[in-house]
Amino acid sequence: ARGEVAYFGAGPAPLPTPVLESASRVLLNYNDSGIGITEISHRSPEANAVLAHTKESLRNLLDIPRSDGPDGYEILFLQGGGSGEFSAVVYHMVSLWIARQKQDLGEDVERLRQTMQAEMKLDYLVTGSWSLKASQEAARLVGAEHINVVTDARKHSDSNGKFGRIPEQDTWNSTKEEKRCALTYYCDNETVDGVEFQSTPDGHNLVADMSSNFLSRKVDVRKHAAIFGGAQKNIGTTGITIAIVSNRLLPPHASMASPVLLRKLGLPVGPVVLDWPTIAKNDSLYNTLPIFDVWIAGRVMQRLLDKHPASSSARIAGQEAESNKKAEMIYSALDQNPQVYQVVPDKSVRSRMNICFRVQGGDESAEKKFLDGAKSKGLLGLKGHRSVGGMRISNYNAVSVESVQKLVQYLREFADGSA
Numbered sequence: 010a011r012g013e014v015a016y017f018g019a020g021p022a023p024l025p026t027p028v029l030e031s032a033s034r035v036l037l038n039y040n041d042s043g044i045g046i047t048e049i050s051h052r053s054p055e056a057n058a059v060l061a062h063t064k065e066s067l068r069n070l071l072d073i074p075r076s077d078g079p080d081g082y083e084i085l086f087l088q089g090g091g092s093g094e095f096s097a098v099v100y101h102m103v104s105l106w107i108a109r110q111k112q113d114l115g116e117d118v119e120r121l122r123q124t125m126q127a128e129m130k131l132d133y134l135v136t137g138s139w140s141l142k143a144s145q146e147a148a149r150l151v152g153a154e155h156i157n158v159v160t161d162a163r164k165h166s167d168s169n170g171k172f173g174r175i176p177e178q179d180t181w182n183s184t185k186e187e188k189r190c191a192l193t194y195y196c197d198n199e200t201v202d203g204v205e206f207q208s209t210p211d212g213h214n215l216v217a218d219m220s221s222n223f224l225s226r227k228v229d230v231r232k233h234a235a236i237f238g239g240a241q242k243n244i245g246t247t248g249i250t251i252a253i254v255s256n257r258l259l260p261p262h263a264s265m266a267s268p269v270l271l272r273k274l275g276l277p278v279g280p281v282v283l284d285w286p287t288i289a290k291n292d293s294l295y296n297t298l299p300i301f302d303v304w305i306a307g308r309v310m311q312r313l314l315d316k317h318p319a320s321s322s323a324r325i326a327g328q329e330a331e332s333n334k335k336a337e338m339i340y341s342a343l344d345q346n347p348q349v350y351q352v353v354p355d356k357s358v359r360s361r362m363n364i365c366f367r368v369q370g371g372d373e374s375a376e377k378k379f380l381d382g383a384k385s386k387g388l389l390g391l392k393g394h395r396s397v398g399g400m401r402i403s404n405y406n407a408v409s410v411e412s413v414q415k416l417v418q419y420l421r422e423f424a425d426g427s428a
């Protein structure tokens with residue numbers, strides 16, 4: 010039964026049981042209307058209220074600037090997952106870059122093409138499997154010659170070709186001139202490799218993938234051009250992606266290159282459902298939005314607000330403290346038994362959300378024994394990503410302190426042979 014297991018899956022991931030209990034009720038009957046929430050129109054007043062509530066909660070949790078002016082940020086709900094945004098950020102930031110060149114250089118397509126070929130760079134910080142994938146998608150869309158890998162963590166001298174650290178910023182090869190740099194992309198928390206940025210990196214036109222650590226700590230939103238993440242880890246159910254986009258990137262504060270011009274330049278024109286200006290203009294209701302997923306996200310956010318009442322401008326502060334505490338409990342149990350457990354990433358970049366380690370140096374039978382023993386105690390979802398193997402404990406917000414205590418007890422018992 011649900012109450013007897015503690016689930017540490019990496020995504021989709023656990024959701025708070027009370028949210029799922031009320032979800033099962035609203036599926037049948039929303040607000041006593043006799044109609045279920047997945048059956049109502051996404052343009053109904055009820056759906057609008059869900060959307061407004063979820064947006065407002067996110068603003069309060071992360072202290073997202075509200076202004077309609079260039080300093081404000083828009084919150085968008087999209088589909089296509091985190092992966093869809095790998096493409097969306099490229100379509101958007103490249104279109105903006107071209108529009109700026111056009112302002113400077115005029116309409117001459119040949120001149121624009123030459124400038125683009127010589128100058129346009131998309132900076133990628135490759136610190137794990139997901140930022141690698143995002144950079145590969147960018148290369149697929151606009152050509153590898155435009156991708157500037159600012160740093161590739163696998164190439165660090167201590168890395169053995171694997172992800173597990175973030176090279177020092179003074180070794181990075183960033184595009185110096187803002188004018189040439191269409192975007193600087195990073196993945197704040199690498200879900201597969203257990204690597205998390207400890208502070209916001211520097212870069213022009215900064216775009217962050219926060220799929221796996223959204224709502225786990227304060228974010229310096231103002232340093233970013235855009236932030237995005239799939240909902241299915243810390244926020245809710247699979248089906249929506251959230252993007253927080255600076256008004257500076259959107260009309261009327263910014264102009265975009267026209268599809269005709271992009272085609273003339275040999276650049277891709279993205280699907281309209283990924284087009285941030287279109288989604289923003291339509292308050293995320295350009296096409297049918299899965300309102301149930303937005304509702305779930307809103308309930309999850311409301312619980313965070315209720316649990317951690319206003320103590321700072323960003324009301325995520327309380328959850329941040331809890332996330333840190335849970336991660337510390339787990340890492341200290343691992344570190345106290347170094348002969349049995351070896352944490353994979355470097356200590357300086359350990360993720361608080363995805364805790365990756367090996368059992369007895371990756372010995373196959375030891376790792377199987379560890380997983381079997383865990384399962385027999387109702388501790389589930391601990392197997393690492395298939396691409397890297399090993400163990401992974403995902404410590405998302407819905408994982409309770411009690412679940413972590415149960416897991417820590419198992420980690421200790423397995424290590425001393427009493428499990």
Ligand code: PMP
Nearest residue numbers: 090091092093139200220221239
């Ligand atoms: N970014 C990160 C950090 C992820 O962990 C994932 C999925 N695990 C993705 C992007 C891709 O998300 P999706 O599966 O929603 O496309």
